[in-house]
């Protein structure tokens with residue numbers, strides 16, 4: 001897979017964000033990784049949205065392991081890392097100053113924006129700048145297989 005960038009106006013984004021925030025605030029335990037927060041879809045909360053988003057992107061069964069990636073104000077992920085698998089990132093709450101995504105191998109800098117979709121190839125080194133906005137930056141993230 002090559003780096004893919006596109007914008008799609010997901011029609012239910014407002015509900016997705018408000019329900020995600022409600023769920024986020026109700027969580028008793030968050031696993032912290034590199035100053036960011038993840039939670040996996042263990043309780044089915046995201047499945048309806050995820051299915052909907054996949055339909056929207058026509059990704060069918062190629063996506064797996066959906067999760068929401070949170071980055072609170074002041075958090076960053078400046079050390080580069082890569083993923084084993086092609087990864088889809090769909091920004092659901094993101095301001096221009098909430099941390100650029102830098103694809104180090106491809107030398108592409110992506111300024112986050114709501115409804116923006118990025119496909120990151122496996123092994124592509126990437127980093128995320130500091131979230132300088134007051135809002136939590138949130139992205140729906142999933143593996144792209146096959």
Ligand SMILES: [Fe+2]
Nearest residue numbers: 081082083126
């Ligand atoms: Fe990553």
